[in-house]
Amino acid sequence: MGKADLFSIIDIETTGGSARANKVIEIAIVNIDGDKIVDTYSTLIYPERRIPPQISYLTGITEDMVAGAPKFYEVAKKIVQMTEDRIFVAHNVHFDYSFIQHEFRELGFTYKRELLCTVRLSRKIIPGLASYSLGKLCKDVGIDLPEKDRHRAMGDAKATAELFQ
Numbered sequence: 001m002g003k004a005d006l007f008s009i010i011d012i013e014t015t016g017g018s019a020r021a022n023k024v025i026e027i028a029i030v031n032i033d034g035d036k037i038v039d040t041y042s043t044l045i046y047p048e049r050r051i052p053p054q055i056s057y058l059t060g061i062t063e064d065m066v067a068g069a070p071k072f073y074e075v076a077k078k079i080v081q082m083t084e085d086r087i088f089v090a091h092n093v094h095f096d097y098s099f100i101q102h103e104f105r106e107l108g109f110t111y112k113r114e115l116l117c118t119v120r121l122s123r124k125i126i127p128g129l130a131s132y133s134l135g136k137l138c139k140d141v142g143i144d145l146p147e148k149d150r151h152r153a154m155g156d157a158k159a160t161a162e163l164f165q
Contacts, residue, residue, distance in 0.1 A: 008113075009030040009090070009157050009164060010027070010090045011153045011154070011156040012026060012096050012100070015049060019101070023045075025051060027043060027045060028158075029082045046066045091119055121164075122137055
């Protein structure tokens with residue numbers, strides 16, 4: 001099996017929209033070999049700053065939930081190990097990747113992976129849709145994405161993995 005068959009589907013939740021000014025508060029990784037899920041990982045991350053109320057409202061992730069969670073540096077090795085020699089796949093990949101790269105840069109490391117974007121892929125495979133948001137796309141192609149799983153890393157990562165497959 002070659003690298004072309006190895007993918008890490010990643011989803012993160014963050015304190016805001018810019019990697020330079022914000023932090024990761026949750027990450028999920030779904031590893032696919034060929035066409036099957038072989039490993040998953042998910043954790044909340046203590047961002048070392050407040051979570052804005054609008055982010056808590058959107059994600060359901062509160063200050064109390066992350067209070068005892070590991071800091072990014074404590075999960076960095078796991079992220080490297082799980083994504084090593086795999087293609088980094090995400091819905092709007094540059095958003096997720098920019099945050100992960102920035103978190104590693106703050107630790108003094110370079111994080112580099114090949115990228116694949118399921119938004120771009122979906123636009124090529126299913127042209128002409130009104131929206132390519134994960135929720136609307138899943139609904140259009142018949143993937144069940146319960147509302148309670150939206151804007152949570154593992155729920156979105158699993159939906160992206162199903163969409164990708």
